Amino acid sequence: MSSSSNTTPSIGVLGLGIIGGTWARHYHDAGRLAGAWNRTAKPDFPQWQDEPAAVTRAADVVQIVVADPPAVQSVIDAILPELGPGKTVIQSSTIDPDSSDKFKVAVIATGARYLEAPFTGSKPAAEAKQSVYYLGGTTELCDELDPLLALGSAHRIRIGDNRQACTLKLAMNLRVSVQMQVLAESLEMCRRSGIDDDTYFGALKPNITYSGLDKLKEPQLRHADFAPLFSVKHMHKDMRLAASMDSTADLELLKTIRTQLAAAENAGFGDEDFAALAKLFMKA
Known part of the structure; x- marks a missing residue:
């Protein structure tokens, strides 16, 4: 057309x-x-x-x-x-x-x-x-x-078909949420050792794992700005839907990220961007 x-x-x-x-x-x-x-x-x-x-x-x-x-x-x-x-x-x-x-x-x-x-x-x-x-x-x-x-x-x-489209979308959000968790944990690991953010992100960019998500979330993590681009509560909802499928019962990373998203929502971060997973590691 x-x-x-x-x-x-x-x-x-x-x-x-x-x-x-x-x-x-x-x-x-x-x-x-x-x-x-x-x-x-x-x-x-x-x-x-x-x-x-x-x-x-x-x-x-x-x-x-x-x-x-x-x-x-x-x-x-x-x-x-x-x-x-x-x-x-x-x-x-x-x-x-x-x-x-x-x-x-x-x-x-x-x-x-x-x-x-x-x-x-x-x-x-x-x-x-x-x-x-x-x-x-x-x-x-x-x-x-x-x-x-x-x-x-x-x-x-x-x-x-319609079922496959839904499944792929949930699978992609599983990838995104797990990648966010890895980014948050690895950044916090370096911060706790005294490695500054410039050094961390400078080393990450030529690394084979560097992704579009890393680029998108870097400013949020550097400045602790978690204005929602996609909220914790919506990502948590998506992972609950993924976990409700019969085919996903043995997916261990799905179980882990659901636990982390639930913790973030329970901590009051539900309306913030899902990059707020990093706040679970931040000192008060």
Whole structure:
């Protein structure tokens, strides 16, 4: 499908948090945003609607970007009466495969189409249109929606079916959270020996393990600035979902990072960036 305004469908965004709100503004700037809604009202947001159903009536495609499976369920329940042939639901919240199956069945039963489209990339990536989608759906549907999703992302990767897309997203967040734990522990190990941060990060950059996460989190760790790009509570939720899968019972790093994220949330860091895992080691 061409990306011209005559052929790209209109879209509504349900959930205007850090990521959903950023994507919605990209769609608005491109002239494709038909409606926007958030549980906490944001009436000054472009194309604001008071109810999810109103967004669904106005848009060809609705994209759900909320916190967890119960939140997705509440949105699905609200929009089902407005779904039918000609409508498409893009589900971009991080959820588990079983929940995805349930939502897909409910949407398809109306005659609408369903695409599982979790993503990777926190606030800076979303603002720079560098988000990466993991798509679970048919090749035809992925190709049709590609010009629309391209308005706010750098890559759209077809993974397979909806369950596989959810699984890969959770697997990637396992990697990210474990890498953050390793970064926090190794930095603290050096700080306790008197190695300063300039030396630590200077040695890390030419190391084979240096990653995009290290680059992103270095300023936060240096300055103890844990303003949320992706919060502890949301990463903890994702790891709980990963642990709920039958296939993950013997994954030891998953167990460990869940324990650390729980400790961070219990310490009052839930609304801070998940780099606040490092605060568990900091002296009061």
